[in-house]
Amino acid sequence: MSTQVLLRAWLFLIGLSAASALVAHELSDVLDRRLVGMLILVLAFAKSRVILTWYLGLSQAPSWRRGxxxxxxxxxxxxxxxxxx
Amino acid sequence: MMWVLIISELLVFGAGLLAFSAVRLTDPDGFAQAQQHLDRTGAALNTIVLVTSGFLAAMALRWRESDRRNLARLALIGASLLGVVFLVIKGAEYADKAALGITFETHAFFLFYYMLTGFHAAHVVAGILILLLVAWKDAPRNIEAGAAFWHMVDLVWVLLFPVIYLFG
Structure with missing residues (x-):
């Protein structure tokens, strides 16, 4: 994995983590509880995808990554x- | 072999989070009230700490494969130090709960909270030791296995954090 790809993955993870905190802190009183829950889970799923794909190297094993x-x-x-x- | 461990750990934590979600159905208000006592900011900070540590572990493998051994070792030591930071923040969180008289017997929420986050913290301790071990015995295969374990710890936290701390 190239340095640039790993750096991008890290920045993406930081961004997704910040977005999770923002949704939980700032939007939980404004938006519907179900929507907030869904957003938080979608962000967690996105983070797990980044870790699996780029940190754990599943980008080199597409069928495993899909699974x-x-x-x-x-x-x-x-x-x-x-x-x- | 490492993937067998990763999948087993994900299954164990996955089952724990499902059990937590199922038990919450029996007392949603009690769980919501108990959750108010958690330190979301500290936990969010710990997410940043852990993903940054994961980045350093990934870079260590990259640097070792391009024969920059010292840089790889430094990255592994940096990753393990961030693991220590994670534990310090987690320890402060536990100390706050203890000061409030909150134990695992206070409410079912806290039983799961201590069980899941405590089990995860035990993995962080193991991960720190593994990272230091592979910084010493720094064959690329060793670093790859150590970093994979660390990424698994990271992955578990990424799923545990929203369910325990954010789902209100």
Whole structure:
């Protein structure tokens, strides 16, 4: 993995983490609770994708990457389902 | 072999978070009130600390593969120091809870909170030791395995943080 790709992945992770904090702190009183929950989970899913793809090197194993993404995506949907109940 | 460990750990933490979410259904108001006692800012700061540490671990492998051994070692030591920072922030958070008289018996929320974050913190301790070990025995394969373990710790936190700290 090139330095530039790793640096970009890191900056992306910082941005996503800041966005999570912003959504939880600033938007939780403004937006619907369900929307806030969904945004927080989407951001967590995006962060996990970056870690799997660029830090754990799954960009070099596309079928594994797809498998992980599908399972993680389904898992996040189940978590969101619990959150909505 | 490392991937078997990574998948097993993800399954264990995944099951723990699902159990947490299921038990929350029995007392959503109690869980929401208990969550108010958590330090979201400290936890958000810890996310930054951990992803930065993961970046250094990834860079260490990159530098080792291009024969910049000293730089790789420094990056691994930096990554493990950030792991220590994570534990210090986590320790301060636990100390605050203790000062308020909050234990794992206070509410089901805190049982899961201590269990999941404590188990994760134990992995951080293990990760720090592994990073220091591979900084010493710095064959590229060793660094790759150590960094992969550290990224797994990072990945678990990224999923644990929103569910425990942010879901209100």
């Amino acid at each position: 992980f993404q599908v399972v993680l995506g389904l898992y996040c949907c189940v978590l969101f389902g619990f959150y909505l109940l």
